[in-house]
Amino acid sequence: MTWNLKxxxxxxxxxMASSTNNRRGQNGHRVKHGxxxxxxxxxxxxxxxxxxxxxxVRRLExxxxxxxxxxxxxxxxxxATALHSYGSSASRxxxxxxxxxxxxxxxxxxxxxxxxxxxxxxxxxxxCAVGTRKETHMLTVDSELDVDKLGRAxxxxxxxxxxxxxxxxxxxxxxxxxxxPEFGRWWWRLLGYALSASMSAQLFFDGSLWDGLLALPLGxxxxxxxxxGAKSSxxxxxxxxxxxxxxxxxxxxxxxxxxxxxxxxxxxxxxxxVQLLPGMSLTLGVSEMVAKAHVSGTSRIMYALxxxxxxxxxxxxxxxxIFWAPAPxxxxxxxxxxxxxNILWFAGFSVSSNVLLNARLDQWPGMIVTSVVGYxxxxxxxxxxxxxxxxxxxxxxxxxxxxxxxxxxxxxxxxMVLSGILLLVPGGIGVRGVATMLQDDxxxxxxxxxxxxxxxxxxxxxxxxSKIVFPAGLYGMGKTLANNKSTLATQLEExxxxxxxSGSDEEDMAI
Numbered sequence: 414m415t416w417n418l419k420x421x422x423x424x425x426x427x428x429m430a431s432s433t434n435n436r437r438g439q440n441g442h443r444v445k446h447g448x449x450x451x452x453x454x455x456x457x458x459x460x461x462x463x464x465x466x467x468x469x470v471r472r473l474e475x476x477x478x479x480x481x482x483x484x485x486x487x488x489x490x491x492x493a494t495a496l497h498s499y500g501s502s503a504s505r506x507x508x509x510x511x512x513x514x515x516x517x518x519x520x521x522x523x524x525x526x527x528x529x530x531x532x533x534x535x536x537x538x539x540x541c542a543v544g545t546r547k548e549t550h551m552l553t554v555d556s557e558l559d560v561d562k563l564g565r566a567x568x569x570x571x572x573x574x575x576x577x578x579x580x581x582x583x584x585x586x587x588x589x590x591x592x593x594p595e596f597g598r599w600w601w602r603l604l605g606y607a608l609s610a611s612m613s614a615q616l617f618f619d620g621s622l623w624d625g626l627l628a629l630p631l632g633x634x635x636x637x638x639x640x641x642g643a644k645s646s647x648x649x650x651x652x653x654x655x656x657x658x659x660x661x662x663x664x665x666x667x668x669x670x671x672x673x674x675x676x677x678x679x680x681x682x683x684x685x686x687v688q689l690l691p692g693m694s695l696t697l698g699v700s701e702m703v704a705k706a707h708v709s710g711t712s713r714i715m716y717a718l719x720x721x722x723x724x725x726x727x728x729x730x731x732x733x734x735i736f737w738a739p740a741p742x743x744x745x746x747x748x749x750x751x752x753x754x755n756i757l758w759f760a761g762f763s764v765s766s767n768v769l770l771n772a773r774l775d776q777w778p779g780m781i782v783t784s785v786v787g788y789x790x791x792x793x794x795x796x797x798x799x800x801x802x803x804x805x806x807x808x809x810x811x812x813x814x815x816x817x818x819x820x821x822x823x824x825x826x827x828x829m830v831l832s833g834i835l836l837l838v839p840g841g842i843g844v845r846g847v848a849t850m851l852q853d854d855x856x857x858x859x860x861x862x863x864x865x866x867x868x869x870x871x872x873x874x875x876x877x878x879s880k881i882v883f884p885a886g887l888y889g890m891g892k893t894l895a896n897n898k899s900t901l902a903t904q905l906e907e908x909x910x911x912x913x914x915s916g917s918d919e920e921d922m923a924i
Contacts (some may be wrong), residue, residue: 421423461833485519486534486584488573490550493523493530494564495586500558501703503709505827506530508877509570516574525788527712530554559771560828561595567825599640601768606636606688609765614684615757619747624680625758627667631660631685639688653689654719657727660685660732678741683730688769689724691717692838693831695865700873721865759788766835777820780832787833800864804871807837812879830876837872 447776489510494505503525514521522533532550575584596605612634614620620628635656642649664681683690698713730740763784767777788809794803815829 425816427518434516435883441493445488462913482519484583485579486521486548488517488579488586489514489519490532491523491586491590492570492584493525494552494554495590496570496766497525497530497554497564499563499566500560501563501567502697502827503527503706505567508568513570513573515773517579517584518855521915525709526594527709527716528553528555555812556832559594560776560825560831561771561773562589562592564773564776564825564828566590566619568823570572576627586776595773596768596771597732603633603636605765606639607633608761609687609769610635610685612758612761612890613687615682615750616755616762617687618677618680618683619676620677620680620684622847623671623674623749624677624684627671627676627683631681633691634659634663651723654727656689657682657686658731661728661731663730663731665738667739669735671838678732686724689720690838691720691724692865692869694720694840695869696834699869701868712744723738740745759784763832766832770831772832776828779815779822779824779829782818783811783815783829786814787815787836799905801867801871803876808872808875809878810871810875811883812839814874815877816882834872834876838869868891 447617492513493506498511501509505527507523510521517610520535522535526529530550530552532548532552534548534550536547548578566586569582569585569589573579577585596602607629610628611625614628615625617626638648638652638656638659642652648655663680665680665684667681668676695717698710698715698717701707701713702709702710722828751889755921761782766779766784772780787807787810789802791807794806798806811830811833815833816826818824819826819829
């Protein structure tokens with residue numbers, strides 16, 4: 414039987430009120446026995462049903478119930494799955510789960526990998542008293558970024574056991590999981606892909622107005638392929654190669670047969686594929702490597718490089734299919750448009766990125782402000798400094814702005830920072846480098862790929878500096894350094910301190 418949140422809260426509130434009045438009756442002050450007691454319970458139920466949902470939630474939030482050990486463990490499992498599914502990093506997920514488990518009195522050991530979560534619930538004295546056994550959970554989880562649900566799940570993890578009691582937190586987590594994405598409709602996805610392709614071709618890749626216009630249908634094709642990949646895991650495994658092949662072939666046809674205007678092949682291709690470029694995965698992977706999460710960091714970096722290889726190989730094959738057309742120029746000529754046109758392209762790209770990230774409308778102002786700061790700082794720094802130095806300064810500005818805004822707004826800093834990172838990711842450089850390498854120019858291609866890694870490291874360093882400026886608790890640094898560096902001697906000393914009083918002859922001999 415399916416109940417909505419309000420019906421559950423009404424029943425719980427009525428039960429709490431009835432229990433309170435029954436206890437008062439047992440003390441001999443308020444309630445009489447017999448028919449009067451039945452009449453009072455009915456009256457209490459009517460009063461509970463007359464309460465608004467806000468009043469019931471507020472009343473329930475004042476409760477101190479912790480729930481059964483089984484319910485607390487199940488909530489921790491569901492919360493870890495939600496955080497990882499919506500795009501939380503490995504270190505952030507481990508940090509939040511450990512803090513939430515500590516507040517609701519659950520002992521848990523957690524390890525998060527790119528597509529796997531390991532949760533171990535050891536047995537303690539309280540758990541044994543109620544029959545709860547040792548549990549180990551190995552969860553296979555697919556991660557897909559959804560900043561709306563990620564922000565709500567992160568907020569819930571920070572408040573469960575404090576302002577939010579366990580039962581209410583469990584229902585809110587279910588509401589988050591079952592709610593539809595903010596922009597989950599297929600037409601929103603297509604609009605986001607098409608608009609981002611058109612805007613990024615002019616904003617990032619020196620495209621002209623004609624490049625932006627023709628990138629619109631190519632981005633629409635990529636969006637259709639992404640929708641197909643969401644339905645078919647087999648097609649999703651070759652999505653990057655197939656999309657790059659189709660877009661590259663289409664761009665070559667357009668550049669060869671449309672002779673009245675000057676078109677740039679790489680502006681069309683990279684602009685249309687901008688949402689598939691691996692810069693975000695590369696940056697997050699380098700960030701996790703710096704945070705000592707070597708397994709997840711290495712996996713993200715290898716995934717980013719493999720995606721770049723697929724995209725570059727698809728571009729090279731699509732370019733060679735149109736064998737009768739002359740080879741495209743490796744660099745695009747500047748469009749010659751005024752810098753103020755970039756404001757329009759930037760606004761369109763920000764809107765499309767927020768749509769594809771499934772951001773709530775109340776998250777848009779902070780994400781746009783962070784993106785504006787990152788773009789302005791990056792543009793000004795690039796006039797006098799090298800690309801690596803400007804990336805560090807721009808990412809530092811993005812991190813400081815996003816974290817400061819989220820600190821006063823109460824949202825997750827990662828949500829605000831992501832929109833700024835999308836303007837700084839180096840994925841396009843890597844894909845162009847792979848395409849150059851496949852044209853037998855191995856030295857130049859390796860230079861492009863190495864530059865991609867350096868720029869990704871520069872962005873990570875800037876974000877880490879911003880973490881130092883603001884409290885680490887806003888981000889979460891995973892396990893503490895003392896726990897990570899625990900030695901065998903320290904563990905044996907802890908065994909001697911905690912287990913010597915057990916009374917077992919074997920344990921006394923061992924210690």
